[in-house]
Amino acid sequence: MxxxxxxxxxxxxxxxxxxxxxxxxxxxxxxxxxxxxxxxxxxxxxxxxxxxxxxxxxxxxxxxxxxxxxxxxxxxxxxxxxxxxxxxxxxxxxxxxxxxxxxxxxxxxxxxxxxxxxxxxxxxxxxxxxxxxxxxxxxxxPYYSPEHEDLQALLKPLYLTSAMLADFLIDNQFFGAKRLVFSSASSKTAYCTLFCLEEHDIECIGLTSRGNIPFVEQLGCYTSALAYQDLEQLDASVPTVYVDFSSDLALRDRVHAHFADKLTYSCVAGSAQNTEEAEYKAASGPEPKMFFAPIQMRKRNVDWGSGGVSRYVGEGMVKFFQRVEASGNQLVxxxxxxxxxxxxxxxxxxxxxxxxxxxxxxxxxxx
Structure with missing residues (x-):
């Protein structure tokens, strides 16, 4: 009944x-x-x-x-x-x-x-x-524990995106760049990505609001933090990839204009500052491309075989949980x-x- x-x-x-x-x-x-x-x-x-x-x-x-x-x-x-x-x-x-x-x-x-x-x-x-x-x-x-449920709910989906984004950049040899510039550097997905890249020798600049600079600096994962207003202080001669977690179109245009032909790739990774439908455009430079984790996962399922992605994400996630716990409230x-x-x-x-x-x-x- x-x-x-x-x-x-x-x-x-x-x-x-x-x-x-x-x-x-x-x-x-x-x-x-x-x-x-x-x-x-x-x-x-x-x-x-x-x-x-x-x-x-x-x-x-x-x-x-x-x-x-x-x-x-x-x-x-x-x-x-x-x-x-x-x-x-x-x-x-x-x-x-x-x-x-x-x-x-x-x-x-x-x-x-x-x-x-x-x-x-x-x-x-x-x-x-x-x-x-x-x-x-x-x-x-095998990667579940009851005491980590809150962190799993908060960070596993972000970590999945971050791990595959980091792998995408590594897989493409950073598109020939010597520097990564992240917008919305205070976002959890952004600094999860940095955690996954920490064994790679590449300069990582975190763009954020002036008020968030102390938080971004104390994360300890960026080479340096810079206020959005100060973007143009960066050396424009260094080959750079822009990893855009904000989808702020005006900021994107400034990044593209500043680095000009030294911008080797423009990756749209999030929308922290824009709640409109995604736009993949810029006034100049390379066409911005949306990163979608399942596409990289599909590729790695072929490259790594059954269970390879699950192990890569699961083992890395447990290490990240341990890093978060060791930091007290510093990270989360x-x-x-x-x-x-x-x-x-x-x-x-x-x-x-x-x-x-x-x-x-x-x-x-x-x-």
Missing amino acids: PQSVKLTRLLTRKGALDQSRIDSLDFDLTPAPGEVILKPDHFSLTTNNITYAAFGDSMRYWDFYPTGEADWGHMPVWGFADVVASAVEGIEVGARYYGYYPIASYARIQAGVTPRGFRALDEHRAELPTPYNQYPLCSAD EVVHNEGYAAAAEIISGLVHGRLSPQQGQIVRLRD
């Missing part, structure tokens, strides 16, 4: 990411054949969520959990959920899975069992990137929040840059 409950969810206005609304729908807790129903427990909210939302249509970000409303999207987030009902052999009620969930009290997913978890088989997700359709079973994940200060209204406030704060780059926001849902 169907068991009806109320589903609470947080929706985000696609054209104005700082606007959210909480709504409630009737929800049947009885799974159809091949379905599992999970209850999201806690998750992270980071600038990465805003980046993907800003690129929402081109990256099909809103397609994971369709709302049926053209102007409102259901923001997927990385976190943990427990199975509350299952019609899939091999997926047990009470099992805990890490993955990409909606900000909602329940998630219904068509599931196919894998050796270490399950993958989403929903028709509308068939063409979406494979990594976002994978749900590792926590008890079968975990901030715990509760409820849908808190999530909405954090999303707005991230959009407007009101939150400290040192903080990592974790949200736990309550009925």
Whole structure:
């Protein structure tokens, strides 16, 4: 007999990411054949969520959990959920899975069992990137530990992007450059990338707001930190790659103009300061190219064979967790929040840059 409950969810206005609304729908807790129903427990909210939302249509970000409303999207987030009902052999009620969930009290997913978890088989997700359709079973994940759940929710998705971005740059021999210039240098994804590059001898300049310079300097991973206003102080004769985590088009044009023909590559890696749809353009110089981690992962799955990417990311991530823990609050200060209204406030704060780059926001849902 169907068991009806109320589903609470947080929706985000696609054209104005700082606007959210909480709504409630009737929800049947009885799974159809091949379905599992999970209850999201806690998750992270980071600038990465805003980046993907800003690129929402081109990256099909809103397609994971369709709302049926053209102007409102259901923001997927990385976190943990427990199975509350299952019609899939091999997926047990009470099992805990890490993955990409909606900000909602329940998630219904068509599931196919894998050796270490399950993958989403929903028709509308068939063409979406494979990594976002994978749900590792926590008890079968060699890199999982309960005490690291907050850091995993906060940093694993960022670390995945960072590790593959670093590998992409290394794989292309830094496009012949002797220097990397990062915008939004205080962002976690940016300095995760630096962690993955620390064994390579290349100059790394972090561009940031003047107020964030002390934080960027104390990270200890950049050769030097520079305020955006002082960009033109950099020696323009050094071959340079621009790694753009801000998508600030005016800044991008300044970078391109300043380095001119010494800019060997322009990589769009994020959107910390721009919540518009991604634009891959610049007034001069090389055409900016969007970096998308699954493409590099696909290449390395061929190069490294089965499990190679998982080992590369998993082992590096554990080392990064250890670095974060050893730093106290120097790298990440975990901030715990509760409820849908808190999530909405954090999303707005991230959009407007009101939150400290040192903080990592974790949200736990309550009925």
